[in-house]
Amino acid sequence: MSGRFVRxxxxxxxxxxxxxxGQPVRALEGDTLLVAMLGAGRYLRQSEFGxxxxxxxxxxxxxxxxxxxTEDGARLRACSTVVREGMRISTxxxxxxxxxxx
Amino acid sequence: MVECRxxxxxxxxxxxxxxxxxxxxxxxxxxxxxxxxxGGQIYRRQPENFxxxxxxxxxxEARRAEAIHGGFDALRGKIxxxxxxxxxxxxxxxxxxxxxxxxxxxxxxxxxxxxxAVDRLMPVKGWNLAGTFSLGGAQIALKSQAxxxxxxVVFMGTGALxxxxxxxxxxxxxxxxxxxDTSPWSLRLSALPKLLAQPSVLWSGVKLDLTxxxxxxxxxxxxxxxxxxxxxxxxxxxxxxxDRNGEIRGVACDAVALGYHLxxxxxxxxxxxxxFTFDPGTRQWLLQSDPDGxxxxxxxxxxxxxxxxxxxxAAEASGRLAAMAALHDLxxxxxxxxxxxLRRTLARxxxxxxxxxxxxxxxxxxxxxxxxxxxxxxxxxVTAAELRRVxxxxxxxxxxxxxxxxxxxxxxxxxRYCGQAAAEVIAHAAHxxxxxxxxxxxxxxxxxLPVVIGEDAA
Numbered sequence: 001m002s003g004r005f006v007r008x009x010x011x012x013x014x015x016x017x018x019x020x021x022g023q024p025v026r027a028l029e030g031d032t033l034l035v036a037m038l039g040a041g042r043y044l045r046q047s048e049f050g051x052x053x054x055x056x057x058x059x060x061x062x063x064x065x066x067x068x069x070t071e072d073g074a075r076l077r078a079c080s081t082v083v084r085e086g087m088r089i090s091t092x093x094x095x096x097x098x099x100x101x102x
Numbered sequence: 103m104v105e106c107r108x109x110x111x112x113x114x115x116x117x118x119x120x121x122x123x124x125x126x127x128x129x130x131x132x133x134x135x136x137x138x139x140x141g142g143q144i145y146r147r148q149p150e151n152f153x154x155x156x157x158x159x160x161x162x163e164a165r166r167a168e169a170i171h172g173g174f175d176a177l178r179g180k181i182x183x184x185x186x187x188x189x190x191x192x193x194x195x196x197x198x199x200x201x202x203x204x205x206x207x208x209x210x211x212x213x214x215x216x217x218x219a220v221d222r223l224m225p226v227k228g229w230n231l232a233g234t235f236s237l238g239g240a241q242i243a244l245k246s247q248a249x250x251x252x253x254x255v256v257f258m259g260t261g262a263l264x265x266x267x268x269x270x271x272x273x274x275x276x277x278x279x280x281x282x283d284t285s286p287w288s289l290r291l292s293a294l295p296k297l298l299a300q301p302s303v304l305w306s307g308v309k310l311d312l313t314x315x316x317x318x319x320x321x322x323x324x325x326x327x328x329x330x331x332x333x334x335x336x337x338x339x340x341x342x343x344x345d346r347n348g349e350i351r352g353v354a355c356d357a358v359a360l361g362y363h364l365x366x367x368x369x370x371x372x373x374x375x376x377x378f379t380f381d382p383g384t385r386q387w388l389l390q391s392d393p394d395g396x397x398x399x400x401x402x403x404x405x406x407x408x409x410x411x412x413x414x415x416a417a418e419a420s421g422r423l424a425a426m427a428a429l430h431d432l433x434x435x436x437x438x439x440x441x442x443x444l445r446r447t448l449a450r451x452x453x454x455x456x457x458x459x460x461x462x463x464x465x466x467x468x469x470x471x472x473x474x475x476x477x478x479x480x481x482x483x484v485t486a487a488e489l490r491r492v493x494x495x496x497x498x499x500x501x502x503x504x505x506x507x508x509x510x511x512x513x514x515x516x517x518r519y520c521g522q523a524a525a526e527v528i529a530h531a532a533h534x535x536x537x538x539x540x541x542x543x544x545x546x547x548x549x550x551l552p553v554v555i556g557e558d559a560a
Binding site for chain 2: 004005006007008009010011013014029030031032035039042043047049050051052053054055056057058059060061062063064065067074075079080082
């Protein structure tokens with residue numbers, strides 16, 4: 001399935017590649033992480049409260065709906081993070097995969 | 103005179119004009135802004151490697167946007183500018199700010215808050231589905247990133263911005279599936295005397311509406327939103343609503359831009375202990391301020407949409423006026439004539455804003471009609487049923503108490519997008535006026551901070 005966002009212009013920028021859940025995703029220089037991810041995919045994360053996928057909401061750093069994680073666990077606000085070549089992002093919740101076993 | 107530390111928070115039209123006025127008086131203010139570049143939300147600058155012209159980006163406001171950006175560029179070297187810096191607390195005349203993981207303490211003698219506004223939201227069933235964005239967010243996608251939020255976009259809500267953003271999408275080649283306005287046309291006619299306080303702006307608004315209709319975009323007025331339809335996996339797939347004749351209609355779409363005008367960002371002023379007053383015209387709590395922008399706290403001034411929603415041009419005038427008020431209070435004589443002129447300009451914008459509030463009212467009555475399974479708090483998926491249960495079972499009718507019991511307003515947006523609607527739900531469930539519910543207190547940190555505990559560099 002194609003991406004959620006539609007690029008209307010400014011498509012002649014240099015390309016770069018980021019890695020989302022282990023898969024390469026094409027982005028353009030100057031993209032926010034949110035735009036790169038929604039330009040190629042349908043969502044940014046799963047709601048921790050069980051109501052499905054989330055794709056951000058306010059795009060101005062106020063709602064915090066667009067949190068994603070880098071592979072080493074740092075939290076990023078996708079709407080206000082500019083993509084960099086080779087950035088590695090995980091849309092999976094650490095909470096969902098953590099084991100409760102000691 | 104002793105060196106006076108003047109700090110401006112926000113680099114939108116109010117903050118920029120405020121800084122200019124202070125620099126012209128020989129001061130060197132500090133400007134702290136959360137954005138990567140200046141301009142605020144309305145005159146948000148696109149990334150450096152984008153090539154669209156001012157005319158393409160800002161339309162009728164192109165020259166103003168250019169003047170604002172040019173004005174700020176000319177201040178470099180004359181101000182201390184801290185971009186990408188979040189002020190997250192104010193205590194004892196100090197700002198607590200964070201730039202990435204760096205903590206910065208900024209003491210001040212004079213503080214001018216130009217913190218702007220965010221979209222004002224009324225929930226609708228399904229607004230938590232992926233593909234629903236705030237109206238302002240939809241505009242940012244276009245202006246700042248040259249993207250549409252979907253292949254078929256429905257614009258739903260009310261206010262001048264609804265038509266502006268829909269028209270901008272149409273112009274830039276996006277597919278606008280429909281514009282669904284909750285306000286009936288008749289209200290615009292009754293608001294006309296006030297709207298005529300700014301005839302040219304009124305005319306621009308009329309043109310936007312005509313442009314959309316001529317382009318064949320379905321525009322419905324006086325609608326009642328029923329549901330944003332879709333699934334947890336696919337996200338948004340359509341919108342259903344009642345038209346003004348009560349007929350149920352549906353529009354297929356993969357994205358919805360939702361917004362009911364704007365809400366001031368008041369958390370920092372709240373932490374600075376500025377007093378609020380309930381504004382019956384817009385049914386929201388606004389900061390107390392004299393006509394020049396003096397808050398109830400000595401040394402703390404307010405300008406722009408963060409103080410009162412009057413739009414970008416009023417923000418410029420109020421930024422100048424607040425700076426002049428601050429300078430006057432510091433003992434720098436100011437031109438009474440210029441100040442009087444700015445007050446007159448602002449009075450016209452205030453009247454126009456009252457007209458907009460009358461023409462495109464906040465749909466308070468929708469809160470009463472929200473189905474029990476509607477999510478009120480998007481952050482934590484708390485439903486209207488849960489909030490109503492808390493009100494009825496625990497008697498929690500005060501906003502902060504109801505928040506503690508229901509968690510509505512306690513999530514990561516800290517009540518920015520659910521707080522005002524939740525107050526309406528509570529007021530209706532408890533049969534009390536909404537002002538009796540009160541307002542959510544600002545809490546530090548005003549936005550989530552990264553927690554990094556490292557070794558002492560020493």
